[in-house]
Amino acid sequence: xxxxxxxxxxxxxxxxxxxxxxxxxxxxxxxxxxxxxxxxxxxxxxxxxxxxxxxxxxxxxxxxxxxxxxxxxxxxxxxxxxxxxxxxxxxxxxxxxxxxxxxxxxxxxxxxxxxxxxxxxxxxxxxxxxxxxxxxxxxxxxxxxxxxxxxxxxxxxxxxxxxxxxxxxxxxxxxxxxxxxxxxxxxxxxxxxxxxxxxxxxxxxxxxxxxxxxxxxxxxxxxxxxxxxxxxxxxxxxxxxxxxxxxxxxxxxxxxxxxxxxxxxxxxxxxxxxxxxxxxxxxxxxxxxxxxxxxxxxxxxxxxxxxxxxxxxxxxxxxxxxxxxxxxxxxxxxxxxxxxxxxxxxxxxxxxxxxxxxxxxxxxxxxxxxxxxxxxxxxxxxxxxxxxxxxxxxxx
Numbered sequence: 001x002x003x004x005x006x007x008x009x010x011x012x013x014x015x016x017x018x019x020x021x022x023x024x025x026x027x028x029x030x031x032x033x034x035x036x037x038x039x040x041x042x043x044x045x046x047x048x049x050x051x052x053x054x055x056x057x058x059x060x061x062x063x064x065x066x067x068x069x070x071x072x073x074x075x076x077x078x079x080x081x082x083x084x085x086x087x088x089x090x091x092x093x094x095x096x097x098x099x100x101x102x103x104x105x106x107x108x109x110x111x112x113x114x115x116x117x118x119x120x121x122x123x124x125x126x127x128x129x130x131x132x133x134x135x136x137x138x139x140x141x142x143x144x145x146x147x148x149x150x151x152x153x154x155x156x157x158x159x160x161x162x163x164x165x166x167x168x169x170x171x172x173x174x175x176x177x178x179x180x181x182x183x184x185x186x187x188x189x190x191x192x193x194x195x196x197x198x199x200x201x202x203x204x205x206x207x208x209x210x211x212x213x214x215x216x217x218x219x220x221x222x223x224x225x226x227x228x229x230x231x232x233x234x235x236x237x238x239x240x241x242x243x244x245x246x247x248x249x250x251x252x253x254x255x256x257x258x259x260x261x262x263x264x265x266x267x268x269x270x271x272x273x274x275x276x277x278x279x280x281x282x283x284x285x286x287x288x289x290x291x292x293x294x295x296x297x298x299x300x301x302x303x304x305x306x307x308x309x310x311x312x313x314x315x316x317x318x319x320x321x322x323x324x325x326x327x328x329x330x331x332x333x334x335x336x337x338x339x340x341x342x343x344x345x346x347x348x349x350x351x352x353x354x355x356x357x358x359x360x361x362x363x364x365x366x367x368x369x370x371x372x373x374x375x376x377x378x379x380x381x382x383x384x385x386x387x388x389x390x391x392x393x394x395x396x
Contacts, residue, residue: 057142067193087155096208098154098156102220104220105217107273123161131295150212166184247307251340261320276297290318311354353372356364380392
């Protein structure tokens with residue numbers, strides 16, 4: 001191949017995304033649980049739709065926590081530093097509701113690309129210089145005007161430092177330039193820490209009334225890989241997933257010198273020694289790398305999930321070789337990509353597919369500002385999560 005760079009190598013994606021779309025968002029006293037409202041048909045019960053005033057205000061920021069015994073449990077970043085997560089306690093009616101975020105930040109699938117990533121985006125491979133706290137934008141916001149359904153929930157943001165779409169399970173070794181790829185173990189270890197009363201005093205995840213697992217970009221990919229596992233680990237607590245911009249479709253790269261998404265995912269599957277969703281892996285035993293593609297993994301998931309995919313996602317089409325400003329041929333490619341996104345969502349029961357070039361929405365005010373027929377992703381998520389009635393599939 002004439003160009004062997006990874007699709008989400010930092011310099012490539014930032015240059016493309018800056019011109020084609022908005023820049024990436026930054027990587028980095030309760031009276032008891034309300035009664036759950038049963039859904040109209042099948043599946044987990046809908047979470048209680050309770051939006052009452054709080055006796056106390058949530059904390060302004062999420063505080064850093066280091067995974068306990070991270071090295072012994074394999075919950076480490078690429079460089080071997082311990083995995084971390086940020087947490088803010090819920091208040092009032094949200095004291096037992098959990099929103100758990102898997103943050104995004106591209107991936108790398110071979111030594112050369114991971115070497116560049118370590119230089120260009122060190123925060124995505126290590127926790128050593130992580131801040132002691134972080135704000136919570138978008139769906140982790142404490143502003144009830146922006147985030148009326150989840151502003152008072154427990155907010156957990158797991159830092160992405162494994163570069164593997166939250167799916168790897170490979171220990172550091174010479175063949176990987178001494179890098180570990182432990183995204184899967186990190187999700188499991190944080191879940192265990194949130195359940196452990198010695199690490200997370202009650203009300204903790206064991207006391208949860210309901211849980212939303214949300215992820216942006218690579219984090220959205222991670223939601224699909226880990227959602228059914230999480231639902232099983234927390235049963236019978238209702239769990240739902242929200243994939244924001246982690247939706248790959250089967251298209252060739254515009255730039256013929258790029259291997260393309262399928263080749264990159266096949267390479268990553270082996271390089272990370274990935275453990276994708278178990279049901280998808282069993283259904284696609286001959287090539288489990290297709291489990292990184294939305295239309296292939298979605299039918300295998302049993303836990304409710306809502307998908308956001310912008311039809312002309314500037315980050316993804318930029319990574320596939322479209323350079324700004326697009327010429328006529330590139331514009332035609334973008335339209336074919338948009339059609340592929342729409343086709344891939346044909347069987348998805350809960351979806352928000354705006355026509356624009358935005359990448360992620362849930363990690364900023366775009367959660368409520370980007371709309372389809374007057375409905376924002378924020379409104380659609382609330383309608384779907386609490387089963388309020390109305391359309392939960394909006395394709396522009």
